[in-house]
Amino acid sequence: MATSVKVNLDLLLVQRKMSLTELSEAVGITLANLSILKRGKAKAMRFSTLVAICEALECEPGDILQLGQED
Template structure:
């Protein structure tokens, strides 16, 4: 799996729409969709900071690592 993006979880907890987050962060809906669906190859720290600020959370609330090894 690798890195899991939990933006949907934080949006639900904050009762915020994807559109509102997009406007607050200043990124397009298309780029936010790519990020939240786990299709992004990278994220800028400034974007991560803006998302955390808008959602009032920590990076660890959004990003999660899951080992690809089967135990």
Template sequence: MSKAIKINLDMVMLQRKMSLTELSERVGITMANLSTLKTGKAKAIRFSTLLALCEALDCKPGDLIQLEED
């Protein structure tokens, strides 16, 4: 059984009705980097980035990150 980390950024953004452009402006992260996170192609995320996303989206890290088991 393998495990994987899933980023739920797209779901949280949809719930908050926030666009990628707006989130990029609020957090100070390029749209390209946010897109990489959103599509699950990122290999890592800095805690400072995670904190900034949580503050901008008014959520907790567990809302953005999920452990999946295959």
């Protein structure tokens, strides 16, 4: 098992009662790219993206990203 960074977008969206489409419109990132991020398929994340999502969800980077074990 390898350690990897997990994106907690699902949980934050549920807590904020926000859909992925709404987040997409708020941060100006395509739905396809947000979907890649949500499914954990992304290889890297830009600071600008992280800041935009944090602003839209009113949270800290640590709330979005978390270290976890990969199967």
